[in-house]
Amino acid sequence: MSAMMQEVEALVLVLKKQMEDQDLNPEQKINLLNNGLTEALNAAALQPDSSALVRVKSLLYESSVLSHCVSLLDPRRLPGLQGAVARLAQLTSSCCVGMEPSENLVKTFYRLFLPSVMDSLLSLASQLMRQAECMSLFRKVMDSVAWLLRAHTQLTTQVLSSTHYEQIQMWDDVVVSLLCIQLWVQTCITSSSLSVFRDFLLGLSDDSILLLLNEAVGQLAVNTDSNVGAASVRLILLMANQLDIRFHPLLLKFRGLDSLLDKDWRGRGFDQDVDQLIALIQSERGTLSHLQADTEHVRAACVIQAAWRSYQTRRRIKSLNRVVSSLQRRYRAQRQKQQQQDEARRHQELLKYQVCVRRQQARRLFHQKQRQLLQQLPPDQVQVYLQECERRAAVVIQSYWRGFRERQRYNDKHGQMLRQTSKEQEQAARVLQRAVRHFLQKPKAASVPVMSFWIGQTGLTDSRRAELQSRVQKHVAGHPSPRVSPEECERLHEKVQQLLLLELQKGEKRRREEERMEVLLAHTHTQLDLLRDAPPLSVVTEKDAEAFISPSGSIAARARDAHNAMLQAGRLPWWKNLGKTADGLTPNPLEELEAECALRVTGPAGVSRHRHGWNH
Known part of the structure; x- marks a missing residue:
């Protein structure tokens, strides 16, 4: 027996080392775990001592093999490995039942490890x-959940409040739905019939029992399948039989359950269970006190909260799917980009390696040819040939060095020219900006005279003019023109003055x-205004007529x-006026009037008479 246990312990240690190997992929690890756990559990089960199986399970937990099992139950590893992962889940659940961890690992086992196993399942x-x-694999995983629940009832609250559930x-x-209800039914039946497990329902809190009852009643209200309804009714009856008085107040919180059973679930093949549950509800309802009537508000709040939680859960699930897809x-995009970068880097490294190899091969071939040539030369010409090779190598090295030096010198010179050009451009820009600012700072002239000549300009004093003239004369005297003589300049100056x-x-x-x-236009406008404002002939007076008499006798x-x-x-007939114009009687009177008006306006007497006519 000891030899067998030593072999099992050695198998566990080998399995631990294999799980720590980084070269194995998830599929290989899952297959190794399935085979290793099956072999170890079978070997321990064959031992006559019942404690051997407990020791093997404890050794699997302490060696972190079960932790590797939980990490490999990740749903993202499912494609192509559904059966193997479901088998691994069943073995992990079996190892967690009947285990007795050491004292220093008890808290970690119950508070951290078991909840992580249940969440992964x-x-x-x-x-x-x-x-x-x-679907068959789903049933197998749900059986593993039920097996773990029957051994550790404290996980019931986690299951009922889990988002996955x-x-x-x-x-x-x-x-x-039928599998979910049968999970709890089988758990209740097995826990009450087998002495290995504690009573399942008695170890639950009121909140966990209420959540379980909510699930059963919800299936009755939503589902229409007979099997689901029969399983839900059976689960409620099992809970009522095992919990007895503790269950009655919780059952009465579901108002209208008896009418729902009587209306929707009679004649489905399980009328006896339906009648028993209705009788139980009605018998308990008759014993209610008025203190329980105040719980109506609590039940209404529970219904509202349940509806709100279901709405939130649905929204969270929808958004979760979208976020997970994103x-x-x-x-995938990041991984593809990383793969492309790795491939490009490997290609670049391979190319560099090939270039180095080819260079090395070419150099080796060159040296071989050179050695063959040296072997063919006479002994007295070997030294001459080597000197010639050295000279050519020196010429190549010197040409490369001169080219490098000239390129560097050219770059330095070009950079210096660019800096000088930039400096000149900056200086020219500063000069332009200074001139523009000086121009903008000058005040604008109020008015510009018609004669824009330098003679008689305002603002130029006699002293300034004499100073400028002396400077001009000095400049002309110091810079005589080679083509024009001073006499010619004076003659041109006099001509310009005359012009x-x-x-x-x-x-x-x-x-x-x-x-x-302007005077004629003013006079014409005045006469037009008088004519426009003149009264009609029917009401005109002599005084009004005198206003229109011209002061000039000839004009009148x-x-x-x-x-x-x-x-x-x-008064003449119309045929006598044919061929005559209005100016035929008085030849061009308009021009004579304008000429006489202009003549009178130019003289002082005419101006006075014209003004007198305006005043009149």
Whole structure:
């Protein structure tokens, strides 16, 4: 017996070393664990001493083999390994039952290791549930969960509050719902019939019992399958039989359960269980006191909270799937990019290695040829040949060195030229900016005179003009022109002065003509205003008529004659006026009037009479 146990311990140690090997992939590790655990458990089970199996399980836990098993139950390793992973889950659950860890590992085993095993099993079952071809493996994993629950009832609360178990509960499949209910039914039946395990339901808290009862009643309210309904009713009856008085207040919190059973679940083949549960509910309802009526608000709050939690869970699951897809997509893209970079780096390294090898081969071939040539030469020409080779090598080295030195010198010179050009550009930019700022700082002239010549400019004093003239004379005297003599310069200066005086006289004449034109326009506008504001002939008076009489006698006479001629022409027949114009009687009277107005305006007497006419 001791020899057999030594072989089992040696097998466990070998299995531990194999799990620590980094060269093995997950598939190889899973196969090794399945084979090793099966062999070790079978060998320990064949021992007549029952404590041998306990020692083997404890040794597996203490050697961290079971920790490797839990890490390999990751659902991401599922593709192609569903059966092996389900087998590993069954072996891990079996090893966790009946184990007696050492005193220094008891707290770690119950507080950390067992919850991690249960969470991995539920996560694996959630992944297998989504694949229709893996339903038998899902059933095997759920049996492992039930086996672990029957041995460690403290894990019930973790199972009922786990997100993975919530996903399993909300899966719209009759088989999955039936397996969930049968899990608890078989757990309750086995724990009460076998003396190996403690009573399962008696070890649960009221909150865990209420969560379990919630699941059974929820299946009755949502599902329509007869098998699921029968299993749910049976689970409630088992809980009522084992918990007795402790279960009655919890059952009465589900108001309307008896009417639901009577309406939806009669005639399904399990009427006897339905009648028994209805009778139990009604018998307990009759014994309620008024103190329990206050629990209506609590039940309503529980219903609202349950609906809100289910809504939150559904939202979390939807967002979780989307986030997981996004993370997987990013991870694949990052992994592909990393693979491409590794491939490019390996290709570059291989290329460098090939280049080095070819260079080495070429150098070796060159030396071999050179040695063959030296063997063919006469002895007295070997030294000459070697000197010639040295000379050529020196020429090549010197040419490379001169080229490098010239390139460096050219780069330095080019950089210096660029720096000098940049410096000159900066200096030119500063000069331009200074000139622009000086120009912008000058005040704008209020008005620009018509004569923009340097003679008579405002702001230039006599002393400044004499100073500038002396500077100009000194400059002209110090820099005589090779083509124009001083006499020619004086003659040109006099000519320019004469042209300037003529231009000034023309400007004065133009100004006088403009002023005369403005006076005529003003007089014309005044007369037009008087004519426009004149009263009609029916109401005109002599005083009003005098306002329109011209102060000039000749103008008045001509106007009177023109008016009489027009009246006489109007009395004649129409055929006598053919070929005659309005100015036929008075040839060009408009020009004569304008000439006389201009003549009168130019003279002082005319101006006074014109002003008198305006005042009149």
